Amino acid sequence: MPKSPRKRALSSPHDALFQWTFSQREHAVGLLKAALPSSLAAAVRWSTLRVEKGSFVDRALRSRHSDLVLSARIGEGRVYFYVIVEQQRDVEALMVFRMGLYMMRLWEQIVRDQPGLKKLPPIMPVLIHHSDTGWTAARAFQDVVAVDGPERAALLPHVPCFELRLIDVSGGRAGDLVEQALTALGKVVLWCLSVSGDDARLEREIARTAAALDEVLQAPNGLAALEALLRYLVATHARFSVRKIGRLLEKAAGPRAQEAIVTTLDEIERRGERRGRAQGERRGRAQGRAQTLLELLTARFGAVPAEVSARILAANEAALVAWTTRVLTAPTPEDVLVEDGKRPAPARRPAARKRARRS
Template sequence: MPKSPRKRALTSPHDALFQWTFSQREHAIGLLKAALPPEVVAAVRWSTLRIEKGSFVDRALRSRHSDMVLSARMGAGRIYFYTIIEHQRVVEALMVFRMGLYMMRLWERITRERPGLKMLSPIMPVLIHHSDTGWMAARAFQDIVAIEGPERAALLPHIPHFELRLVDVSGGRAGDVVEEALTALGKVVLWCLSVSGDDARLEREIGRIAAALDEVLQAPNGLAALEALLRYLVATHERLSVRKIGGILEKAAGPRAQEAVVTALDEIERRGRAQGRVQGRAQGRVQGRAQTLLELLAARFGEVPAEVSARILAADEATLVTWTARVLTAPTPQDVLGDDGQRASPARRPAARKRARRT
């Protein structure tokens, strides 16, 4: 049974839910069949689909979008599906440029891993988008290159040409997809992405996915899926309580969902308490180290300056360990806490004292 996306959900609930769902082959195949042109769907050997390792999104941009790479056999080679899910609710005008950059990085890795390659594998770029307005920017790379006048026709053959395959879930419905190809969980996940942060729409439009949600709960991993959905909704609807969200899902899926929802909520709360205990122990350990360091400083130097005490009480555990190791050799409390590059080295201090005496 797939595990719930506990760690990733803390920093990126959109990415966590998407990765957890569509890294399962059944749901990934459903998403791609729903999003791709019929000719491509017919040509791909879906039994060979696999999830590729690695990400090509710049680290600084991972709070705005994340990616997943899949591949499958098509004809004599493989086709790659480069999928990006956006975390922001605004339309990025140059998103097609970023997609092109990431595709080039993927091709670079492919050629590095297969140095004798004579032809490149095709890459299909797929963008999962949700915003208040829906997608309003260019889909084709050539449309973001500023060329006007009669020279445009002459220059276009020399400019990269590709177009995004867009899955726009804005407004509660996935645009440009064949919804019948999606699995039940795929439908529910795309809908949850579309209403993230909008409490009123969550309650008002939950009926759209009632049948799909009921089907999810009947699946062998239904409880794990329900927990993943609840975690996502709790993270993206902070004004609603966990129990309130559970009640909304229970009402949509009917009486049969009651036991599953209660079980999932209990598990979320149990893990929350366990995490709180772990965090509490870690916090207590840090506080203990800070108090020990303050006592050592007081024993050696006397009263600890207020600014030194404040820095110690705000420091993390690794920093406190480093500072404690300096207590026996540092000449002042400030030197215990000072940056290595800023503290005078032992060899330089005597010279500094001599200069002080001469003045």
């Protein structure tokens, strides 16, 4: 049974839910069949679908873009599917350019992993988009290249040529998506992504997911899926309590789901309480070590400089342990806090004012 995205859900709920769901072959096959042109979907040997390693999104953008790379046999070779799910409130005008960068990074990795390759495998770029307005920017790379007039026809053969396969779930729409191909969990996940942060839509539309939710809960990994969904909804609807979201799900899924939902909510709350206690214990240990270190420094050197004291009080437990071992050998309080063999640079003093010349 796939594990639920407990740790990742706290820091990146979109990435956690998307990766956990569509890294499972059953749901990934449903998503791709729903997203691709029917002729291409019919040619893919779906039994060979696999998840590829690696993420190609810039670190600074990972809160807005989550990516997943899959591949499958088609004809005599493999086709790669580069899927990005986008969670932002505006439309990025050059998203097709950014997708092109990510595709090049994927090709670069493929060539590195397969030395001697003579031809590149095809990559199908799929964008799952959600914004307040819906998609309004270019899908084709050629359309973001600023060349007009008679020169355009002469230049276009020298410009990269590809087009995004767009799945726009903004406002509950699902443009270019064959929803019948999705699994029940796939349908619920895309709906959850589309209502992210919109409390009114969550309450207004959750009844539409009733049949799919019931099917999700009856699946072998139903409890894990339910926990993943609950964690995502709690993380993206901060004004709603855990219990309120649970009641909304109970109302949509019906009485058969009530026990599973209550059990899952209880477990989420117990884990939260345990995590809070553990964090409190770690903070307590760090504070105790910091106080001990300050007392040792005072006993050996006298009054501790304010900047040294501030660094100690803000440090984590690992740093405090390392610094405490240096108290007996370091020549000064500042040398106790040396990192990687280098003493911290002294604070810059303000330049002395020039004395006025005597007349």
